[in-house]
Amino acid sequence: MVQKLDYLKESASQTAGPYVHIGLAPGDAGFDIYRAELGRDITGPNAKGTRITVTGMVTDGTGAPVKDVLIEVWQANSEGIYPGTGEVEDGFRGWGRVTPDFETGVFTFETVKPGPVAAHSGAIAAPHLNLWLVSRGVNVGLNTRMYFGDEVDANAADPVLNMVEQAHRRTTLIASADGTTYRFDIRLQGDGETVFFDV
């Protein structure tokens, strides 16, 4: 026998279920309860940088839209600073919640384009949004990233994109740009399955 390691175990994840909106976005469930719902505004009013719109769809292995998904976004500001690591604009939270339209499955949100941020081991990461997806049928929340299609050089040097062994799968992490609107679809399974991370 040896001494006991006194670590606790992380609580096991369970699916957020189909009614995740009740807890995290009650307006989407169809009722109004809080003074203000959290995550409805990623940037606040004072954020500098380029205002952008991101739109897309999450699809399952059959290609059908996942209409009950909830996505959380975590990002740096336009100067590449995450709240808590340096000074950011007053009211800039860098975090938000996104839900698609229940009928179409299309989600849309507005934010500012983040700047490049520090990667692991001192390298520079291309601008990206960190995304966390939960829904019915998803047992542990899925982490992925959205990079920007108009950052060709920065993306080519990004250490995380370059870690994806099959180069063609890197495109699953890069949104296509049309001016300041970006299209980003997420495929949970099947052809073009999005790269998800164990972070």
Added chain:
Amino acid sequence: MNPQELYQRDREWHPPAYAKGYKTSVGRSPRYALLSLEGSDSELTGPTFDHNDIDPIDHDLIRNYAKSGDPIGERIIVHGRVLDENGRAVPHTLVEIWQANAGGRYRHKKDTYLAPIDPNFGGCGRTLTNENGYYVFRTVKPGAYPWRNWVNNWRPAHIHVSVFGTAFAQRLITQMYFEGDPLIAKCPIVNTIPDQRAIDQLVAALDLNATIPLDSIAYKFDIVLRGRRSTFFENRPEGN
């Protein structure tokens, strides 16, 4: 300086993405392996919340949607601590819950179960842990309800719980079950978890010491988030 890294998430302890007994997971589970990343600011930082974001009544589900009186059901206190794997309290972190009413019906436009909506029950609450990582909610005990998986599946009474911690990579959603519920062992969603000890950790204990006599019964539910590594010695950067 980068924030401290987290302990590796034990993927054998969590449910797998693909769990055939829980049918919806079949088409919604990635087939390729997750790509493992070392932590950077993108994962090791996260949003923070304070008392300007929420109201004191938000953690009282008996009152936070009451229109004409109290909701129907068994009055309960749910309390506990948010800890990390090092056993340290996680202070000032946001805890959000949601649940069905006492009849097993959710206040959601997509829920069509025949049990009635309770006009005085919204079914959600939120609070911040205090400086010792402690939180408390007051609510009514949710009812069991049927769901389509096999034709005859019933969810055990449960409360959904969402917790933040201090890093985006600590983000966790789970469910709290109630001691003694015979439906726990029969639930395909519970049984996505491979290790019985991990299931037991999600079952809140009846806590008579925390009851309010002649008023509310209590359950204790501690939540554990991933721990941060101590950096007594710096990692040697790769390639040097």
